[in-house]
Amino acid sequence: MWMGGRPPIGYDVKDRKLVINEAEAETVRHIYRRYLELRSLNRLQTDLKQAGIRSKVHIGTDGRPFGGCVIGRGALGYILTGQVYRGLVSFKWELHPGEHPRIVPEDLFQEVQMALNAQGPGEAARTKRPSTSLLKGLVFDEAGIPLQVSHTNKNGRKYRYYVSAAKMRGPTQDADGFRIPASDLEKVVVQSLARLLRDQHWLDLTFKGHVDVARFQRLTSLASNLANIIEEELAQSTGLVPTIIDRIVVARKAIVIKLQPARLMSLLLGRASEAEQSEQLIEIKVFGQIIRCGKEVRLVIGQDDAKDAKVDSRLVRELVQARQWFEDLANRRVSSIADLARISGVSAPYISRKISLAFLAPDITEMIIAGTQPMRLTPEALKRACPLPVSWDEQRALLII
Secondary structure, eight states: OOOSSOOOTTEEEETTEEEEOHHHHHHHHHHHHHHHHHOOHHHHHHHHHHTTOBOOEEEOTTSOEEEOOBOOHHHHHHHHHOGGGGTEEEETTEEEEOSSOOSSOHHHHHHHHHHHHHTSOOHHHHHTSOOOOTTTTTEEETTSOBEEEEEEEETTEEEEEEEEHHHHTOTTTOTTSOEEEHHHHHHHHHHHHHHHHTOHHHHHHHHTTTSOHHHHHHHHHHHHHHHHHHHHTTTSOOSOHHHHEEEEEEOSSEEEEEEOHHHHHHHHHSSOOHHHHTSOOEEEEEEEEEEEETTEEEEEEOOSSGGGOOOOHHHHHHHHHHHHHHHHHHTTSSSSHHHHHHHHTSOHHHHHHHGGGGGOOHHHHHHHHHTOSOTTOOHHHHHHHOSOOSOHHHHHHHHTO
């Protein structure tokens, strides 16, 4: 339902709903295509002016027409980024599927957004922009209590967090609350979404029965394109991610990302059917845990699902061997590392390096035994890290952060 005001170029209002004005809709699509050719708002404005393309003509309350002017750069920027042309509406700063049909195909819209980003301000200008929290209002704990956005400044640098409300009242109020680095959580969510949107098997399982073969091929192409755009959200948020996510639930050792299938289908192929709108939320579970490294807190991701957790016997064997060597020395079953090396058939320097694994941080040891260690923690990586630093914080920074 159109909530009032003048309709944008490409639409008229009928029975309080936006309906397509075919002639203007073609003008909108022409503007999108020409921008991709010219890659400049200034050149686009000049081109449209020379072609005689003008802004939408409206009728005032007195019955007189107004508008029909040269389209300015600001208006062009609005047209080229207008979510209304994707069939979406904004309500309370959130995007929702609208009742009106889209004008601009999704692949054309996304291609223009990438071109606009590429032609945007330089690095110096971007660093002056205020930092925004990509997942604001979407993050909750298991009890359904929202995590609030907070930040601190240190040495001229801004650090953002998603924080339990009780923790914001003081460190002693609730030891069980969350204080998650915003950049870590946002990266996990964005990368998880992008990975699945590129996974044809996941798309087939998720939308099977809703699209035919020809439509599915188009869906996979648009999903891959959407994945590229979502990954750009980490650098410059356009409000796209909140249109897909219903909520994010944070637990001690897992993050559950809940998606609205209707919203996702609407973004990919237009308006979703009633059947799709009534479907249960899509859940993506990412396993990980919050690790403290000195004064810093980091979110460390392990396997993506419990069924994927796999114990690496080589890692476990390294820990067991180091522990055995240490116990042999501590209990005086051998007199020296040299004797231990001779009995074990390896060199003394080799044991000197590897025995430090007997003092591996308990949380890292637990990950290895459960098979939920980060994918980057391989036997080769563990070998390169030896001898390990004594500090557990330094070990975490070296092996899993």
